[in-house]
Amino acid sequence: MLFADTAHLVSLRSFDDRGAGCAARDAQTSMRRWQDGRVTDAPAIPPLAEILASARVVALPLATRFRGVDVREALLFEGPEGWTEFSPFAEYDDAEASTWLAAAIDYGWMPQPAPVRNEIHVNATVPAVAAASVPEVLARYDGCRTAKVKVAERGQTLADDIARVRAVREAMGPEGRVRIDANGAWNLDEAEHAIHALAEFDLEYVEQPCATVDELGELRRRVGYMDVPIAADESVRKAEDPLAVARAGAADLLVVKVQPLGGVRRALEIVARAGLPAVVSSALDTSVGLAMGVTLAAALPALEYDCGLGTASLFTSDVCAPALTPKGGVLTVGRVTPDAALLDEHAASVEQRDRWLARLTRCHALLQG
């Protein structure tokens, strides 16, 4: 069976307007639409043994705890086009993770869209650290003109967020761009209150302030007078329908990530259909996954915002030498190859490796239908 028949089975259910929980036949309808419209040159799914032949599981230490983890695990493997990455977060189920595998296979086995730019500006990412630690975090990024600040972290107060954002604004100067990301943690009133309190720091945009599309839409109406754009992230990548937020007019821009959206070409298609500006971000990928994101960013017809692809700076060490970290605030476009010694150095434990290989096996079976 062709890759396009299967790899997008899970993810493309969303393109069927009948919504969540649709049956396999609905998915087939969606896939046909997809094939009729656009991606027709998808590869056959490689045999599992072909993937396993080069598969390496790594565990990369983070400089600062991020997304609740100190170590980022990823499975890397090599296809005919180069190295690729499969790294869905641990809590994701196999159906969701299989979309990430489809993206990894597409990147490893297919030529990718041609770049329309050679350099990608990226932002610094500031985890929910104390304000006093902000200069130390920003020092890890070379020349980034934009900073994204995590806010609304569990166990912290709005006062903590205000102090952190103030410290970032002071460090970036008046010319710097400062955006915040709440990961959907605020309810409507909390979000309105927080944006009002943080607006004095001249926010570029607020990413996923609330969890649902309805809340985002209502919030956008409420804070419209403050001229702070609303970005959707989880409402794109974790939604049954990644276009619902755009259709509802609930966001000013979209955050798009290659792995959760099923590949570079599918992400391009989603952005085109949404008709909104896009920010390409990583999912705390290794340098290999970041290069996938850079491929997407380089191929987008328009790129108004700096991308969230500077996250290799959050690791103390990565799989590539040098790691794909920004120089002068930019990343260079192109594929990367892991360094053999670094793959050995960061090899996961036997237990971690077995867990990832079992996950790969299950997701591969799902893609085959």
Ligand SMILES: [Mg+2]
């Ligand atoms: Mg986000």
